[in-house]
Amino acid sequence: DSGVTQTPKHLITATGQRVTLRCSPRSGDLSVYWYQQSLDQGLQFLIQYYNGEERAKGNILERFSAQQFPDLHSELNLSSLELGDSALYFCASSFGTSGELFFGEGSRLTVL
């Protein structure tokens, strides 16, 4: 158990819909990272927050947005969903802005 909690574990929805994925980092960690992993693909970096502020942005689609709240949990919002958005979405956390990332179990999104 990494200490990073993600909900929901599984989510099935239809094209055009909007979903929110939630992540609670390890106690004391200030950085939260979001990654997307499609079938047989590597981990694609989406976005990073540090202590409530956006720190780095990857190839995140405009239909996707995220935020980190004062209690340090984070949410990833995916809207106007397409079939290609079906993937495992991982959240990871770290104390600062370097070193090992600890990954949650992931949220598996299926868009039908």
Added chain:
Amino acid sequence: GQNIDQPTEMTATEGAIVQINCTYQTSGFNGLFWYQQHAGEAPTFLSYNVLDGLEEKGRFSSFLSRSKGYSYLLLKELQMKDSASYLCAVGSSNTGKLIFGQGTTLQVKP
């Protein structure tokens, strides 16, 4: 930008030794990480190199050459449970984010 290359698949025999190579090109380097990921599960941390040389941790060792943009993960005394994907990742010096390679799927056969 960053570019990370590692073999897609490897096969090895139980009890043997296997070396998984990773080459990278990056701007702003803050360490080379190796993670293990079983299918459908979360990646788990294996090793971290920030200076040149070999880091050993039990059956797993990792090597880094910064001048060559090269790393390898060495797995000794392979066990069936080592069948997994092994992800090479480069740390960003500015943010701490990790950029991952596509991963190497290792199959250990009896």
